[in-house]
Amino acid sequence: xxxxxxxxxxxxxxxxxxxxxxxxxxxxxxxxxxxxxxxxxxxxxxxxxxxxxxxxxxxxxxxxxxxxxxxxxxxxxxxxxxxxxxxxxxxxxxxxxxxxxxxxxxxxxxxxxxxxxxxxxxxxxxxxxxxxxxxxxxxxxxxxxxxxxxxxxxxxxxxxxxxxxxxxxxxxxxxxxxxxxxxxxxxxxxxxxxxxxxxxxxxxxxxxxxxxxxxxxxxxxxxxxxxxxxxxxxxxxxxxxxxxxxxxxxxxxxxxxxxxxxxxxxxxxxxxxxxxxxxxxxxxxxxxxxxxxxxxxxxx
Amino acid sequence: xxxxxxxxxxxxxxxxxxxxxxxxxxxxxxxxxxxxxxxxxxxxxxxxxxxxxxxxxxxxxxxxxxxxxxxxxxxxxxxxxxxxxxxxxxxxxxxxxxxxxxxxxxxxxxxxxxxxxxxxxxxxxxxxxxxxxxxxxxxxxxxxxxxxxxxxxxxxxxxxxxxxxxxxxxxxxxxxxxxxxxxxxxxxxxxxxxxxxxxxxxxxxxxxxxxxxxxxxxxxxxxxxxxxxxxxxxxxxxxxxxxxxxxxxxxxxxxxxxxxxxxxxxxxxxxxxxxxxxxxxxxxxxxxxxxxxxxxxxxxxxxxxxxxxxxxxxxxxxxxxxxxxxxxxxxxxxxxxxxxxxxxxxxxxxxxxxxxxx
Numbered sequence: 001x002x003x004x005x006x007x008x009x010x011x012x013x014x015x016x017x018x019x020x021x022x023x024x025x026x027x028x029x030x031x032x033x034x035x036x037x038x039x040x041x042x043x044x045x046x047x048x049x050x051x052x053x054x055x056x057x058x059x060x061x062x063x064x065x066x067x068x069x070x071x072x073x074x075x076x077x078x079x080x081x082x083x084x085x086x087x088x089x090x091x092x093x094x095x096x097x098x099x100x101x102x103x104x105x106x107x108x109x110x111x112x113x114x115x116x117x118x119x120x121x122x123x124x125x126x127x128x129x130x131x132x133x134x135x136x137x138x139x140x141x142x143x144x145x146x147x148x149x150x151x152x153x154x155x156x157x158x159x160x161x162x163x164x165x166x167x168x169x170x171x172x173x174x175x176x177x178x179x180x181x182x183x184x185x186x187x188x189x190x191x192x193x194x195x196x197x198x199x200x201x202x203x204x205x206x207x208x209x210x211x212x213x214x215x216x217x218x219x220x221x222x223x224x225x226x227x228x229x230x231x232x233x234x235x236x237x238x239x240x241x242x243x244x245x246x247x248x249x250x251x252x253x254x255x256x257x258x259x260x261x262x263x264x265x266x267x268x269x270x271x272x273x274x275x276x277x278x279x280x281x282x283x284x285x286x287x288x289x290x291x292x293x294x295x296x297x298x299x300x
Numbered sequence: 301x302x303x304x305x306x307x308x309x310x311x312x313x314x315x316x317x318x319x320x321x322x323x324x325x326x327x328x329x330x331x332x333x334x335x336x337x338x339x340x341x342x343x344x345x346x347x348x349x350x351x352x353x354x355x356x357x358x359x360x361x362x363x364x365x366x367x368x369x370x371x372x373x374x375x376x377x378x379x380x381x382x383x384x385x386x387x388x389x390x391x392x393x394x395x396x397x398x399x400x401x402x403x404x405x406x407x408x409x410x411x412x413x414x415x416x417x418x419x420x421x422x423x424x425x426x427x428x429x430x431x432x433x434x435x436x437x438x439x440x441x442x443x444x445x446x447x448x449x450x451x452x453x454x455x456x457x458x459x460x461x462x463x464x465x466x467x468x469x470x471x472x473x474x475x476x477x478x479x480x481x482x483x484x485x486x487x488x489x490x491x492x493x494x495x496x497x498x499x500x501x502x503x504x505x506x507x508x509x510x511x512x513x514x515x516x517x518x519x520x521x522x523x524x525x526x527x528x529x530x531x532x533x534x535x536x537x538x539x540x541x542x543x544x545x546x547x548x549x550x551x552x553x554x555x556x557x558x559x560x561x562x563x564x565x566x567x568x569x570x571x572x573x574x575x576x577x578x579x580x581x582x583x584x585x586x587x588x589x590x591x592x593x594x595x596x597x598x599x600x601x602x603x604x605x606x607x608x609x610x611x612x613x614x615x616x617x618x619x620x621x622x623x624x625x626x627x628x629x630x631x632x633x634x635x636x637x638x639x640x641x642x643x644x645x646x647x648x649x650x651x652x653x654x655x656x657x658x
Contacts, residue, residue, distance in 0.1 A: 029452065073642065077644065079641045084641060086588055087638045090585060090586075090634040091631070091638060093585070094632075094633070094634050097631075098339070101627060102339070102343040106623075213627075218459075218460050221453055221456045222457070224452075262472065265464075265468065267464050268464050271457045271458075271461050272461060274453065275443075278443075278450065278453065
């Protein structure tokens with residue numbers, strides 16, 4: 001239960017960000033690359049300054065830059081969004097591996113930072129049984145749970161959220177109503193990038209204390225599946241993220257206990273479940289109507 | 301009068317565009333190399349020296365050129381497969397997993413009884429590699445056709461699943477005696493012959509060339525090729541014209557996965573001679589860039605595959621002599637793609653309604 005929530009945290013962050021971007025009509029396949037950049041930024045920032053906040057700042061900065069690039073390609077240049085996203089993904093994979101090796105060289109002992117500890121919420125964490133289960137997480141977990149209602153309110157109860165949704169459903173109408181489609185899409189992609197960066201930094205700052213090549217292990221792609229599963233709604237996205245986290249915790253638990261099933265088959269579960277879920281949804285998706293379609297002013 | 305004038309202007313403009321168009325990719329690549337140079341100089345390496353080493357490593361000797369061609373082979377085969385799928389607007393990002401399945405198939409065939417028969421052995425290994433790749437490629441295709449599941453996420457996640465499966469096999473069922481997680485070596489009769497003595501250049505490059513021609517003919521001369529292109533260009537129109545879209549998707553993913561599988565089979569039968577976990581340094585992922593830059597055309601794909609292979613073999617020499625990490629090559633390749641995409645702003649390619657290069 002406890003580790004399930006921890007394991008779902010990065011996916012929830014990334015999927016929430018992607019929900020906003022996709023609500024504005026931009027499908028960001030570069031999520032995995034941005035998460036890697038976040039992990040790398042968070043790691044080196046913390047490693048060289050010893051300050052987690054510098055790490056967080058760098059974890060946000062890199063992916064935000066990549067998001068600007070993504071928005072520039074997909075919104076301004078109207079490059080096919082899938083192609084632009086794939087390019088961003090591959091850039092993230094290559095660049096983080098390269099920069100890490102250039103910074104640290106070939107090392108026998110991997111450089112390490114101290115993980116962010118859990119915070120005890122006074123009094124509440126001392127409640128027997130549920131106390132330590134609910135009130136002793138790292139700040140990221142609380143932030144993730146806080147973000148879910150916040151993003152829900154943002155998307156469905158604020159005028160900016162309405163603009164984002166209109167841009168994703170019908171950009172021409174939004175434009176006619178005086179909404180700057182380009183600006184809204186840029187904003188949504190950058191928010192998505194920042195959250196992807198935070199998601200990635202979780203691996204370096206909380207889970208492991210290390211940076212490794214491909215440390216995110218495909219969770220950016222799983223987050224994309226979670227967004228579809230969550231039907232672009234924050235609370236359902238959280239549910240999807242938690243499902244993934246619990247499956248991951250379950251298979252790790254089984255590995256620790258030791259079963260007859262080879263560990264590799266257990267490790268497959270977190271990748272198999274999203275496929276199974278997507279297959280089970282059987283065409284019942286309601287993606288934003290203008291998702292992945294570039295918008296050009298004045299074009300029919 | 302006015303009409304002919306504006307037509308003239310249009311032609312002029314078109315000419316200008318074409319001129320820019322032919323020039324833009326080189327400039328874009330130049331920008332990518334410039335960024336690479338900046339990264340190099342920040343890490344204390346003279347970029348001129350580094351690029352010199354790279355160039356010399358890739359083209360400077362017979363062995364270098366042979367090595368570049370050895371690396372062209374899997375990149376070209378996976379690139380062709382991905383390009384074929386993209387042509388049909390099927391986003392196959394699973395070439396890496398399909399390659400590994402093909403490698404597994406070839407390794408299993410190569411240690412079987414049939415693998416010991418002269419000539420038959422290697423053919424058998426390659427065919428089984430193709431079939432293994434095709435069958436894993438069909439998984440996302442069936443899910444898409446039957447259940448409408450988005451193939452992008454499925455193909456990506458299948459890469460991880462296949463790699464875990466291979467790891468399992470190499471640590472258990474097909475592990476050769478000894479410490480390392482390797483499969484047993486395949487029979488010599490299952491190995492591709494070396495075609496240039498004293499180098500590593502094997503017959504795989506001929507297979508890749510044949511596959512290029514076959515893909516070209518498939519796309520331009522056959523009915524199914526026409527259907528594939530039609531489905532990719534306009535799904536609704538293709539459906540309206542009575543084409544069997546599901547069949548096109550299944551055929552495309554079968555061949556696409558098969559070509560990636562063939563790449564894996566070539567790596568086993570031509571280079572490694574047994575199966576290991578790291579048999580591909582990510583050819584299946586770079587294939588995505590190769591297919592996009594090659595504009596999904598077999599000729600374009602083969603040109604890009606050759607230059608990207610040179611980048612990889614050159615960067616390996618750079619690693620051995622200057623200690624620059626081998627991840628330099630994929631970074632540069634991703635940068636080239638990004639700059640080419642950006643470069644299209646200035647050339648204003650005829651933008652389709654859905655936008656973009658494809």
